[in-house]
Amino acid sequence: MGRESERGASKKAPARSSLLRREEREKRRDASEVTGRKARTKSGGFSPGGEERGEGGSAVNSNASSVIAILLFFACFWFTGCQSLPRPGTHAPRKGDEIVVAGQFFHTGTPVVLWMDPGGYDAYRVERRFSEFDESGWETSKVDVPALTTPNRYGLRKQVLTDEEVNRVRGGGWDLPLLQDKVDQFVLHFDVSGTSRQCFKVLHDLRCLSVHFMLDLDGTIYQTLDLKERAWHATTSNSRSIGIEIANIGAYASTDKGPMTEWYQRDSNGMVRVVIPARLGESGVRTPDFVPRPARPEPVVGVVQGRELAQYDFTPEQYAALTRLTAALCKVFPKLKCDYPRDAEGKLVPQKLPDEELERFQGIIGHYHIQSNKVDPGPALQWDKLVEDARRLLKRETPAVQEKAATRMMRMGR
Numbered sequence: 001m002g003r004e005s006e007r008g009a010s011k012k013a014p015a016r017s018s019l020l021r022r023e024e025r026e027k028r029r030d031a032s033e034v035t036g037r038k039a040r041t042k043s044g045g046f047s048p049g050g051e052e053r054g055e056g057g058s059a060v061n062s063n064a065s066s067v068i069a070i071l072l073f074f075a076c077f078w079f080t081g082c083q084s085l086p087r088p089g090t091h092a093p094r095k096g097d098e099i100v101v102a103g104q105f106f107h108t109g110t111p112v113v114l115w116m117d118p119g120g121y122d123a124y125r126v127e128r129r130f131s132e133f134d135e136s137g138w139e140t141s142k143v144d145v146p147a148l149t150t151p152n153r154y155g156l157r158k159q160v161l162t163d164e165e166v167n168r169v170r171g172g173g174w175d176l177p178l179l180q181d182k183v184d185q186f187v188l189h190f191d192v193s194g195t196s197r198q199c200f201k202v203l204h205d206l207r208c209l210s211v212h213f214m215l216d217l218d219g220t221i222y223q224t225l226d227l228k229e230r231a232w233h234a235t236t237s238n239s240r241s242i243g244i245e246i247a248n249i250g251a252y253a254s255t256d257k258g259p260m261t262e263w264y265q266r267d268s269n270g271m272v273r274v275v276i277p278a279r280l281g282e283s284g285v286r287t288p289d290f291v292p293r294p295a296r297p298e299p300v301v302g303v304v305q306g307r308e309l310a311q312y313d314f315t316p317e318q319y320a321a322l323t324r325l326t327a328a329l330c331k332v333f334p335k336l337k338c339d340y341p342r343d344a345e346g347k348l349v350p351q352k353l354p355d356e357e358l359e360r361f362q363g364i365i366g367h368y369h370i371q372s373n374k375v376d377p378g379p380a381l382q383w384d385k386l387v388e389d390a391r392r393l394l395k396r397e398t399p400a401v402q403e404k405a406a407t408r409m410m411r412m413g414r
Contacts, residue, residue, distance in 0.1 A: 099328065101227045102174045106332055109393075110324040112221045119286065121200040121214065123224035123231070126151040128205040145206060153203070153210040157182055157230040159239035174228040183227070184335035184362040185241035186326065187234045190248040190311075190376040194263060195276060196222050197284025199245050209233060213244040213325065217274060217292035218285050219317030221325060237358070237370050242329060246318060251311035251378035254301060264294070264312050272297045272312070295319060295382070302379025304368055305351050311380040323386060326364060327393040337363040338391050340383045348383050 086092075097112055098105040115122040121129065127136035128145070135144070138151045158166055160182045169178070189211070191199040196214040200222075203209040210231040214222040225231055233243035249263045265275045274292040276283045285292075295313040302309060314322075330338040341349040341361055352372040353361060364387065367374040 099221075099223055099227070099325070101332055102176045102179045103226065103228075104176060106328060108221070108324050108328040110219065110221060110321040112223055113286070115222075115224050121196070121204070121222050121224050123153055123204060123210045125204075130201045130205050141205075147206060148208045150208065153208055153232060154225055155230045155232070157228075157239040169228075172228075179228050180333050180335070183240060183242060183333050184337075185237055186329055186336055186364045187237060187241045187243045187367060187370065188364065188377040188381065189233065189243065189245045189367045190250050190378055191245040192250040192376075193245075193247070194249045194274075195247050195280070195283055195285065196220070196245070197282065198280055199247065200224070203245075211243040211245045213242070215244055215246045215318055215321060215325075216285055217247050217315055217318065218287040218290045219315070219321040220286050221321055234367060234370050237365070241365075242333075244322070244325070246314055246322065246377060248312070248314055248378070248380075251304070251309040251375055251380070254308055254310045257299075257310065260299065260310070260312060274315075292317075294380075296380075300380040303350055304375045304379055305372060307375065309375060309379050311378040313380040313382070319382070319385065319389075323389040324393065326386060326390040330390065331394060335362050338387055338394065339363045340387060341365060341369050350379075 094105070095107060097108045097110055098114070099108055099112055100106075100114060113120045115124065126138045127133075128141050129136075131141070131144075135141075141148050142151075156166070156170060161169070165178065191202075191214070193199040193202050194217075196216040199214050203211060210225060211233040212223060212225050212227055212229075212231050214224065216222070227242055230238050231243050232238060233245075234241055249259050252259060262277060263274060264272055267273050272294060274294070276285075292315050295316050299310040299312050302311075326338065330336050340363060341353055341357075343349050349369065351368065352358075353369045358370060361369075364383075366381070367376045
């Protein structure tokens with residue numbers, strides 16, 4: 001019994017020693033964990049050394065990575081919208097007031113019908129617009145109309161381009177900054193045709209000419225070519241200019257009022273209105289039941305190219321549309337100044353500019369400023385009204401205001 005007790009006692013003693021040693025190891029481990037947690041707290045979770053500290057750092061790094069990923073996602077959404085490409089076949093609507101400049105759309109705040117729109121006038125077409133379709137092709141047209149010397153009625157702005165630029169854009173690849181650097185004149189014409197429909201017939205079908213814009217009696221603007229093209233409308237200024245034909249029967253010697261008598265008549269209330277002769281057929285004016293009236297009821301008499309001429313003014317609708325188009329062009333083309341040729345006293349120059357002055361001039365210009373044998377846009381055009389109203393738009397209207405005005409006009413059917 002005693003030896004067994006001794007053996008039992010000797011067995012219990014090592015067991016207690018082993019237990020004590022295990023407790024001491026656990027105490028040291030606990031102490032190490034406390035020390036590690038303190039170090040991580042002080043260093044933000046990145047304390048050096050120790051297996052436990054390493055595991056804690058990995059957890060913190062994982063959390064930090066998650067936070068960064070979330071922040072990057074919201075930053076992407078905030079700054080770019082993280083927008084995906086539109087779904088195939090999605091309609092891209094237009095406002096109906098856009099002009100096309102080097103393939104890009106720009107708003108004007110007034111109705112514009114493009115050559116690609118229903119009812120538009122397409123100066124890119126080779127065939128005649130108003131002849132019988134089977135007889136409208138080039139082979140027939142060049143025989144029937146000797147004035148049609150080429151199938152194209154427009155060209156390249158070659159005179160203002162270097163050889164390198166010609167090779168770069170000859171296939172149609174104009175970039176906007178290059179075009180903005182070349183265009184610095186906006187040429188105003190009256191069309192002597194009375195309506196935009198008749199004007200396009202004369203230019204395209206009969207005379208082998210073109211113009212970028214036509215402005216009808218009701219204020220509708222038609223664009224027939226991208227502004228990158230060189231339209232044939234103003235001889236020496238074609239390569240640097242944009243042209244517009246304003247529907248108006250023209251200006252005549254004061255003693256010869258035949259055309260004005262046919263086109264301008266008084267109604268039952270004694271008010272002057274434009275009467276489109278029945279011999280011209282369809283008028284093409286888009287506004288239903290529109291009654292065009294000149295902005296001033298009596299002919300305006302003035303001197304152009306040294307000749308006294310009489311002309312009825314353009315319609316208020318034409319002035320409103322021309323003002324917005326002028327403002328838009330002056331905004332898009334930095335070299336196109338919103339002003340007209342003036343003499344030393346600041347008054348309108350009513351005749352052709354000397355060649356050196358024409359070369360220097362940048363702004364809004366009449367056909368008669370370019371050619372001595374022309375008198376358009378005539379003595380009736382209110383140059384100051386046009387320029388001052390366009391400047392007011394450029395100065396005061398924000399894009400949001402212009403867009404609201406455009407939308408309002410679209411709803412009115414103008």
